[in-house]
Amino acid sequence: MATINLTRAVARDLRAADPARRGGLRRRLRRNATAYLFLAGAVLCFAVFSWYPMIREVIMSFQYTNFAGDTKWVGLRNYQRVLHDPDFWSAWRTTGLFTLFALVVGYAVPFALAVVLNEIRHARSYFRLLVYLPVMMPPVAAAFLWKWFYTPDDSGLFNAVLHAVGLPGVQWLQSSHTLAVLCLVLFSTWINMGGTVLVYLASLQGIPGELYEAAELDGAGLLRRVWHVTVPQTRLILSMMLLLQIVGTMQVFLEPYIITGSANDTTSVVYLIYQYAFNYDNYGSAAALGVLLLLVLIAFAGGYLWLSRRAEEE
Amino acid sequence: MSAFVTPTRTLISQAQLARPLGRTVYWTVFWVLTALFALAFLFPLYWMVSGGFKTPQQIIQTPPSLLPTSPAPGNFATAWRDMDLGRLILNTTLYAGGALAFQLVFDVAAAYALSKLRPVFGNGVLFAMLATLMIPTTVIVLPAYLTANDLPFTHWSLLNTPWAIWLPSVANAFNVFLLKRFFDSIPTELLAAAAIDGAGPLRTLWSVVLPMSRPILGVVSIFAVVGVWKDFLWPLLVLTDTSTQTVNVGINQLHVGVPENVFVAALAIASVPTIVFFLFFQRNIMAGLTAGAMKG
Numbered sequence: 001m002a003t004i005n006l007t008r009a010v011a012r013d014l015r016a017a018d019p020a021r022r023g024g025l026r027r028r029l030r031r032n033a034t035a036y037l038f039l040a041g042a043v044l045c046f047a048v049f050s051w052y053p054m055i056r057e058v059i060m061s062f063q064y065t066n067f068a069g070d071t072k073w074v075g076l077r078n079y080q081r082v083l084h085d086p087d088f089w090s091a092w093r094t095t096g097l098f099t100l101f102a103l104v105v106g107y108a109v110p111f112a113l114a115v116v117l118n119e120i121r122h123a124r125s126y127f128r129l130l131v132y133l134p135v136m137m138p139p140v141a142a143a144f145l146w147k148w149f150y151t152p153d154d155s156g157l158f159n160a161v162l163h164a165v166g167l168p169g170v171q172w173l174q175s176s177h178t179l180a181v182l183c184l185v186l187f188s189t190w191i192n193m194g195g196t197v198l199v200y201l202a203s204l205q206g207i208p209g210e211l212y213e214a215a216e217l218d219g220a221g222l223l224r225r226v227w228h229v230t231v232p233q234t235r236l237i238l239s240m241m242l243l244l245q246i247v248g249t250m251q252v253f254l255e256p257y258i259i260t261g262s263a264n265d266t267t268s269v270v271y272l273i274y275q276y277a278f279n280y281d282n283y284g285s286a287a288a289l290g291v292l293l294l295l296v297l298i299a300f301a302g303g304y305l306w307l308s309r310r311a312e313e314e
Numbered sequence: 315m316s317a318f319v320t321p322t323r324t325l326i327s328q329a330q331l332a333r334p335l336g337r338t339v340y341w342t343v344f345w346v347l348t349a350l351f352a353l354a355f356l357f358p359l360y361w362m363v364s365g366g367f368k369t370p371q372q373i374i375q376t377p378p379s380l381l382p383t384s385p386a387p388g389n390f391a392t393a394w395r396d397m398d399l400g401r402l403i404l405n406t407t408l409y410a411g412g413a414l415a416f417q418l419v420f421d422v423a424a425a426y427a428l429s430k431l432r433p434v435f436g437n438g439v440l441f442a443m444l445a446t447l448m449i450p451t452t453v454i455v456l457p458a459y460l461t462a463n464d465l466p467f468t469h470w471s472l473l474n475t476p477w478a479i480w481l482p483s484v485a486n487a488f489n490v491f492l493l494k495r496f497f498d499s500i501p502t503e504l505l506a507a508a509a510i511d512g513a514g515p516l517r518t519l520w521s522v523v524l525p526m527s528r529p530i531l532g533v534v535s536i537f538a539v540v541g542v543w544k545d546f547l548w549p550l551l552v553l554t555d556t557s558t559q560t561v562n563v564g565i566n567q568l569h570v571g572v573p574e575n576v577f578v579a580a581l582a583i584a585s586v587p588t589i590v591f592f593l594f595f596q597r598n599i600m601a602g603l604t605a606g607a608m609k610g
Contacts, residue, residue: 031431031433032433032434034427034431034515035427035431035432035433035436035515036427036433038423038424038426038427038431038515039423039424039427039428039433039439041416041419041420041423041424041484042420042421042423042424042443042484042485042490043424043439045420045481045482045484045485046442046443046446046484046485046487048461048465048466048481048485049458049461049462049481049482049485050446050449050454050458050485051442051446052457052461052466053454053457053458053460053461054446054449054454054457056457056460056461057453057454057456057457060456060457115325116343116347117347118324118325119324119325119326119340119343120343120344120347121331122344123344123348126348126351127347127351128600129596130351130352130354130355130356131351131355132592132596132599132600133355133356133359133589133592134355134358136540136588136589136591136592137585137588137589138543138544138561138562138565138584138585138588139544139546139562140546140561140562140563140565140566141561141562141565141581141584141585142585144565144569144577144581145358145362145578145581148365148574148578149358149361153376154376154377155373155374155375155376155377155378156378157358157361157378160376160377160378163377164377190354190358195603198600198603198604199603199604201604202604204324207324209323209324212323212324212325212327213323213327216327222325222326225325226325229325230325247450251450251452251453253452253546253547254546254547258566270452270453270547273452273453273455273456274455274547277456278551283456283460286456287456287457290453290454290455290456293453294449294450294453297448297450297453298448301447301448302448305447305448
């Protein structure tokens, strides 16, 4: 691409010739028609697979429907049914616990790791490559792999490791709800952290060295430099990743679906939507639960958009 | 990328690292991390591959052995044949390739129209697209499935056809947003110059805009391909016929009744294509990932 140098006058002439600004009704009509022709494919796909399903979801939540297609308006009865289902609260408890553990493990660990990795001056590509490897595995294959690692008898990898250091084996997924959810979070962190670590690393590299220099001259020790320079400088990315992660973990499905099944009450909210729809053929309850989940997520997503707009302004 | 040389100082100064104590601490941390990474990210993969080589007795033996003592490479052949892995991988590649093509054509055209042709209500369309970022696909998965099963007006069913993956993949607001932002940065004067030379919008897009947009096209392409390889819930619903399934769905569907050692071999085979893809394109993938995150 040749660099094009334009004098100011020529630039002004050209701006006047910009097809988007040139007048004439017929010309403008033609330009709009062309533009909408370019837009048509994407708009159609959005309409059929995003906008229409969204509206339909809300409508369905007030109806009784099933696969056979019988439809009846039932008002708020789906919502009542969902709210009185003991599985509903159990699913929210699991999802909430998953989100909480994911904050402790999946949020703090990648950031701490990125801060340490940023200080490493050798074999940097080795670390980047390895941490990103699990991200590139088909998630179902990785989930089954971990399910196998969690084998409750001593032939399982994790129990074999415990055994080797003289500790008794653990019933990872079967013993308690809390431990089972923690096991899911460990897997989830393992497979997802590559992306977050790389994003943090990129933002850490954007911190001007003079800030550390100045802090050090002022007598700030290592931890204070982390707290007063690193964290504030990456604050925006940190808060964006936080919201993204909360919204993401609230939608957890694959982990409980593959690794624990519905055993030990580890059904998550999205998994419960799936069960309502495809195991019980109850589309109305599935839609109502979807709307409820959406309301919760919108609060977080709204925060995310607000933050990214602020990031744009800076 | 300048990532491999750090001329600017980071948290710890060069001077501090040069001191004997600093050097000892640095190398200790370095080797501990190196070992930890190998243990956390390489060892599970090794365990998977070696598990695939084990005999049925060996894979349930306690304690498990680090090496397969009498390797059974036949497991991989059995897994390939019994779970029809070749077909699953081929299917997924086909879906990923098609999704990539459809996204490149439709999303690029849409982003170009919104950025440069600027029709009336263009901003409204953009807003409606961006609004879908707030609505996760998992939430509307049931009505989307019902719609794909019975399209409005035509009453066609896309279930068990590649269209069920390709067309919904176009409704990707994040990609439209990334592309539009990039096109916005291309000076309008350049397009006007092309218009004066008599180029129509399509010609301008093809000969002026696209050649300048290689980096962002790379990012969007990688997102498109990786997205199809990683998706599970949507293909689980729309690809019910085993002959049309993706790797993720197929493994989930076919694992019942397969012996443990053969299944572990199948997991290893299933992981090969994406990992090889990653090793090939690692630079682009990592650069694209951070660029996408920064701009998102």
